[in-house]
Amino acid sequence: MTSFKESNLVIRSVDRSSTLSTSSADCAIKLSEPFDISKFSYVELLYFQLYNTCYNITSSNNQIDLYEDATDKLVTLTTGSYNASTLATELQTQLNTASGGYNTFTVSYSTITRKFTFSASNNFQFKFNTGTHTSSSPWKILGFSNNGLTSVDSSTSTTISSPSPSNFATPQSYFIRCKELGEHYVSTSGDKFTFYVPSSSGAGAVQEVFTRNTFCQKLKLNKSSYASLTELHILIETGNYTTAQLNNSDWELLLRFSDY
DSSP states (O other): OOOOEEEEEEEEEGGGGTTOOOBBEEEEEEEEEEOTTTTTEEEEEEEEEEEOOOOSOOTSSHHHHHTTTTTEEEEEOOOOOOHEEEHHHHHHHHHHHHHHTOOOOOEEEEETTTOEEEEEEEEEEEEETTTGGGGOHHHHHHHHOSSSSSSSOSSSEEEEEEEOOOOOOSSSSEEEEETTTTOOEEOOOOOSSSSEEOEEEOOOOOOEEEHHHHHEEEOOTTTTTOOEEEEEEEEEOOOOBOOOTTTTTOEEEEEEOOOO
16 A cells, blocks of 8 residues: 655744845745655645735835926825825825915715715826826826826826726735745746745735635645754745735745655
């Protein structure tokens, strides 16, 4: 009778090294004792848990170029995790602050069209494409695009609605990289990674992924590089080798090592 070998390993970011880790998304985890992988041929991601604390407004997309009263003005949003209602409130507050009394803005959000509408007593314009802060603007979240790939300026008016629906789904997936286990997947943008985890939870919610309920992620081990694991280096990224901004929120994953 054939005897199959398998062993499970739980990896927790809370156990990361304080000196070798940059954050919970870029960390080194020393194992309490060496983990012998020489008798196994495959490793499989069984489970992943993450508290979704990624901000959808960060320092890379929190500036809006506002043009009114023949003057360029800068609107700066407070970084954080927003839904449609809280972002509408923040936009209204910061637009009124930046306007300095020239305009009194009202910002609303339609749950039917998923678009924001901005209103004021005097004409204004958003320069998402031609302003000086286009690279750090929230045009994608606010829906100021016609094709989803490039930003567009708004018209000049007293009432402006975003041309496309807003997008709060940030990030849409996570790429987990572990050099000790190898990089077996590649994305269309060229990212190489060990495991793929689709994001299915909103901001502030707990995300759980049972990979066997979605698709199997069983990978062949490169035992020529590592026969025994004493430390694991884990990177959680959101594409283009960008480290996920988890704000040091912790995660756990379960791996199964087997010879079949």
